[in-house]
Amino acid sequence: MEEKDNLNRQILFYFLFAILMIILNYGIQKINQLFLAPYICSNFGTIEIIQALYCSITPNMSELIGSIAAVGITYIIxxxxxxxxxxxxxxxxxxxxxxxxxxxxxxxxxxxxxxxGIQFLLTNLMNTPLEISIIIALSIGYLTKFYFDRKYVFNIRNS
Incomplete structure (x- = not known):
């Protein structure tokens, strides 16, 4: 019974922190979308490499870069x-x-x-709003990650 309670506690805290990271991830991406991308593209968008790798809108490269940055920051935390x-x-x-x-x-x-990949497909191929894409993609990612972390990273085994 104690092991089941421990698993339930782990799941609860893991997904509580995941929700907090989803909120942080969303905030980082919105800052990128509303402030960084317009600033960078209006001031440096004439530089060919920045135009190609960040300011291109087909596909939306600033969204992709923002997503990568947000995921990296939240994974470290x-x-x-x-x-x-x-x-x-x-x-x-x-x-x-x-x-x-x-x-x-x-x-x-x-x-x-x-x-x-899920977020990119949802927003660019299915025209899903960014907010919905982030929630779906991160929820699936955190579910997968919980099982990897529990079993392989922190070596928590079921008896």
Whole structure:
């Protein structure tokens, strides 16, 4: 019973932090959409590489770059929340934390590809609003990531 309670607590905190990261992710992307992209494209959009890699609207490259930045920032924050609060891995040795972070980051890359791919397809092929695309893509990504983190990163096994 205690193990089931622990799993339920882990799931609750993991997804509570995931919701907070979704909100932060959304905020970062909205800042990019409303402030950074217009500023960069109006001031530097004549530079060919910036036009091609950031200011292009078919496909919407500033959205893609904003999505990548938002996911990167939130994954770093979420690693420390997951390590210390969700899975209660209190070890602070650099070697141990580095190994965990590398595994966490490796799985983050896989789920980020999944996340960004889903969001990109939803917004560019299905004309889904950015807000809905972010919520759907991140929810699927965090669900996948919970199972990877629990089993492979923080080595929590079912008995």
């Amino acid at each position: 979420k690693f420390f929340l997951d390590k210390h609060f969700v899975f209660k891995k209190g070890g602070t040795l650099i070697k141990e934390t580095s190994k965990e972070f590398l595994k966490y980051f490796g799985f983050a890359i896989l789920t980020t590809i999944e996340n960004i």
